[in-house]
Amino acid sequence: MGRVRPPLPLLLGIALLTLVAIGKSGEIRERAADGLGEGMPPREASLARGFVLGEDEEIDEGTKEDFRRAGLSHLLAVSGQNVTLLALLAMPVLGALGISLRLRLFWVLGLIAVYVPVAGAGPSIQRAGVMGALGLLATLAGRRSSRFYALVVAAALTLAIDPGIAADIGWQLSFAAVFGILILAAPLARAIASRIGSGSWRRALAEGIAMTTAATLATAPLIAFHFETLSTTTMVANVLALPAVAPAMWLGMCAAGLAQVPGVPLEPLNGLNALLLAYIAEVASWCATPDWAEVQVHLDGRGLTAAYLALGLGILAWRRWPRQCLALSAAALALWLPLPRGIGEGGATAAPTHGLRVEVLDVGQGDAILFQSAAAPAVLVDGGPPRAGLERKLEQAGVERLGAAVVTHDQSDHAGGVEELLGSMPVDRLLIARAGRDLVARARAAGATVERVAAGREMRSGPLRLQVLWPPPDLAAAPGTIADPNQLALVIEARWGEFSMLLTADAEAEAVPLDPGPVDVLKVAHHGSDDAGLAALLERTRPQLAVISVGDGNPYGHPTAGTLATLERHRVPTLRTDEDGTVVIDVYRHSFRLDG
Structure with a gap:
């Protein structure tokens, strides 16, 4: 029996609605921002807007500093995580409405197309939108999608639209993080799962730690190059925040969506979300408090190149001798974390002042x-x-x-x-x-x-x-x-x-x-x-x-x-x-x- 294809008029209707929504993205964003603040304390309201819309103007500097020192700043910028969570939220909701799988994929494709401009259309969300769309189109065509291919196409398209975007720090970090996840996350998750045991929650924990580790390793040289600081507590902060991040995002997205309908009360939804956001903020504050929560590291252009070469060699070595490399990494981390300022003495360890x-x-x-x-x-x-x-x-x-x-x-x-x-x-x-x-x-x-x-x-x-x-x-x-x-x-x-x-x-x-x-x-x-x-x-x-x-x-x-x-x-x-x-x-x- 062949696949059931949705009627063409219905698909055209979805496409038309998507185009209309894109044209009104500014109004949608404004209503979403208002809805995300309804009945919330100021700090949590500003964080909700940061999580869902990438708006950080109202987040006070102390909170921003805590998130930065704890290595959680990525939560305040919309990225691929947002697109993934949007798809994971939309698919079961649409399924509960009795919509077929293929039609659900079309609806999610439209939602992503609307979400990108509503969330500000920054480099990270552009990359995520292109990759998500390519994956959905491949699924609709009945083909396996290559995430590496999607990443390359996303880079090519964003560069074709704006060649100068290559100099954008957010663009660089976004592609580096995704590349690191594609290369490292799966083998890391298997290695971690083999040590903490089986079970759904253990598997989810292993995958969360693996993705955080992969993205952190891939972006660390760029962060050191551009900002000359690295967070030493980012792994702990991300693991502690992990259970609350997806629910907070989903509740925020639901509130942003329901805010488009006049008269819908959002206080119950936002009240629950405020608790999750307050927890994440406390994690950030706790992990940002130690003097050694961040170290200053200077990398010039040659140092950046050397760091990525070393990272590549390390990945190759780890794939061949995983246990030995894991032990060496743990030992190096144990020696590194207690250092209060810089990393050891001399060379690239001195506190930088460039910038x-x-x-x-x-x-x-x-x-x-x-x-x-x-x-x-x-x-x-x-x-x-x-x-x-x-x-x-x-x-x-x-x-x-x-x-x-x-x-x-x-x-x-x-x-x-x-x-x-x-x-x-x-x-x-x-x-x-x-x-x-x-x-x-x-x-x-x-x-x-x-x-x-x-x-x-x-x-x-x-x-x-x-x-x-x-x-x-x-x-x-x-x-x-x-x-x-x-x-x-x-x-x-x-x-x-x-x-x-x-x-x-x-x-x-x-x-x-x-x-x-x-x-x-x-x-x-x-x-x-x-x-x-x-x-x-x-x-x-x-x-x-x-x-x-x-x-x-x-x-x-x-x-x-x-x-x-x-x-x-x-x-x-x-x-x-x-x-x-x-x-x-x-x-x-x-x-x-x-x-x-």
């Missing part, structure tokens, strides 16, 4: 220091005075959003520009020691999270670390004990791998008892005003460069002759924004250089 740009912006008589990298949103420390063109300068630097703005103290030459910026540019967090009510109210009205900080607080943005050195919490909480507000300004040490920069705001060394170690760059306090403690600070910090943020022709005589003489006497090269304009420092693995 950070620091700009001491020329904002006149004020301070504004911008930190940018590919690994995390930009961070701004102070914003200069009002009407100094801060927003324009940030836009010229390519900044469309700030992960954090730090205001060292509430004086207009430091806080004025930030206050102007709030509301006109997205700012995720505002970090302050103390600030006036107007600034705090404006920040909250603009949707920024406000956090008060003091000595001992470390702020993270990707590999960038901002350590608050001053003022101590007791002084920050009781500012009336010190008359000069400059003495309560936040003093921050910024670190990126081996690079360090001391940001002294207006806190002159004479009045602020600091004992930092050596730094690469010193931002001179209070625009270069007289500071009797500067000489001692220079002896302790031994900077290779000093930068003075100061306005041209200012009425205060900054920088003073005494400050310049002290810097010259200690042979510290000095740049000034009034004479040199914006000072741009590009940071590399073992060094930094001035741009321009």
Whole structure:
């Protein structure tokens, strides 16, 4: 008996509905986003949108940082996992409606075609959509589908549409992860299953661990090359999160689908999903907490090539001597995990600094220091005075959003520009020691999270670390004990791998008892005003460069002759924004250089 073919008019109807839905993908996405937030706490609602739609704009930076350090960031970006779970959800639902297998395949093909643009049509979901469609078409044609062939075709099609996509990090990671899974997942799953025993849940666990391991190994060199960090807890985090990921995705997809129908109550569905998402977030937080949760690893182009050659040789060796390689891998992992920073000593183990740009912006008589990298949103420390063109300068630097703005103290030459910026540019967090009510109210009205900080607080943005050195919490909480507000300004040490920069705001060394170690760059306090403690600070910090943020022709005589003489006497090269304009420092693995 031959296969029953669905009527042609029905297939044309499915195709027409698919095309109409694709044309309205923006509206579908908007309704889905609203539905995914219905009745959910803010954190869980933002995670649901990230899981299903790839929207991460509303996820707070602390949660993003936890997911990144725990190696769970892939859950916040739609990818092949989403397409697979969509198909696994749709097939039994359609089957329960009495729809034949072949017609179900056509419907799933249409769903995938709609889901790709609804989920943002990024490189990962494009690749997954093409591979899923090819697999379904092969099944409909009665042929066995080759996943390697589908991967190659997906790469060719996405490159044909946009050749420049090859430089996209997401595109590279997506194809590397899938290739690793195709090569390694099946033999790894068999090896793990042979040790943990049979049974459906054990088999599912073995497959989950195998896929995570395969994707992690395949993408690790690229992650090290682009972001210069690797998570050491990713395996544990992914295994712990694994039981909740698929149910959370399915519940989110159901909510997104039902949100297209007006009046359908989504609170019960979202309430259950919120529990799963909260669990995953707690796993991420727990696995991100140890200092050794991530290590910094530098790979240049040659190192990247060598890493993939070594990985290929390792795969060949493992297939021939699996037990010996498994034992060696376990031993290597046991030695590697406890290391707090880097991997051993020297060579590729040193903390990298490539990929950070620091700009001491020329904002006149004020301070504004911008930190940018590919690994995390930009961070701004102070914003200069009002009407100094801060927003324009940030836009010229390519900044469309700030992960954090730090205001060292509430004086207009430091806080004025930030206050102007709030509301006109997205700012995720505002970090302050103390600030006036107007600034705090404006920040909250603009949707920024406000956090008060003091000595001992470390702020993270990707590999960038901002350590608050001053003022101590007791002084920050009781500012009336010190008359000069400059003495309560936040003093921050910024670190990126081996690079360090001391940001002294207006806190002159004479009045602020600091004992930092050596730094690469010193931002001179209070625009270069007289500071009797500067000489001692220079002896302790031994900077290779000093930068003075100061306005041209200012009425205060900054920088003073005494400050310049002290810097010259200690042979510290000095740049000034009034004479040199914006000072741009590009940071590399073992060094930094001035741009321009």
